[in-house]
Amino acid sequence: MKQIIVASFILLLLVPETMFPQAIRRLGLKTGAVIAEQRWGSPSGPDFPTSSRSGVAVGAYIEWLQIPVLSISTEFQYLQKGVTFVPGSPTDGPVYYSVSPQLDYLSIPVLAKLRYDSKSASAYILIGPRFDFLLTSKDYSGFGYIFDHLETSEIGGTVGLGLDFSLVDPVLLGIELRYSTSFEDTFSAFYRTIRNRSLEILLTLSI
Numbered sequence: 001m002k003q004i005i006v007a008s009f010i011l012l013l014l015v016p017e018t019m020f021p022q023a024i025r026r027l028g029l030k031t032g033a034v035i036a037e038q039r040w041g042s043p044s045g046p047d048f049p050t051s052s053r054s055g056v057a058v059g060a061y062i063e064w065l066q067i068p069v070l071s072i073s074t075e076f077q078y079l080q081k082g083v084t085f086v087p088g089s090p091t092d093g094p095v096y097y098s099v100s101p102q103l104d105y106l107s108i109p110v111l112a113k114l115r116y117d118s119k120s121a122s123a124y125i126l127i128g129p130r131f132d133f134l135l136t137s138k139d140y141s142g143f144g145y146i147f148d149h150l151e152t153s154e155i156g157g158t159v160g161l162g163l164d165f166s167l168v169d170p171v172l173l174g175i176e177l178r179y180s181t182s183f184e185d186t187f188s189a190f191y192r193t194i195r196n197r198s199l200e201i202l203l204t205l206s207i
Helices: 002-013
Strands: 024-041 053-064 070-082 102-117 121-138 153-166 172-182 187-189 192-206
Touching: 024 070, 024 172, 053 102, 053 192, 070 121, 070 192, 102 153, 121 172, 153 192
Parallel strands: none
Antiparallel strands: 024 053, 024 192, 053 070, 070 102, 102 121, 121 153, 153 172, 172 192, 187 192
């Protein structure tokens, strides 16, 4: 069922712009920083202690619907996610070292955009689902089995706030703050479950 849902959304995103150009409101680019985390849960004990790792995000988007207040933003993003933890080593005694495995994703958010427009600026709220596809897993942690058996796709959600400013008509420069979380585990076994989440701070440029 998940594959059918994802395939249907991608098909809609790939419909040629020339079929309904009047529906396109803006085209743009986004780039910025990602603060990523993973929750390492355990059904038989406390969560494994983890902290965040930083990464980058870069992508493009199409904003649909030429109507007041509401539009739809479909995006294609490259995101660096992952986690930081201090696993230690039995041979090191009390000495510990920090490791930050990196997970690279292609992310496709489909977000409702509720706007308040003025002549010089536009404030908005974003909310909607996202579809993430694992591109590469770079593991330096000693948890090779886990990172070799991550789910290759996951469905999640995003909420955010943003502000666009008019530069030279029709160019807009903006900033966004977004929180994204997965609705399903990226790894699941009898001894461990892992789920992604991230905070994204993005600069936007659109026409």
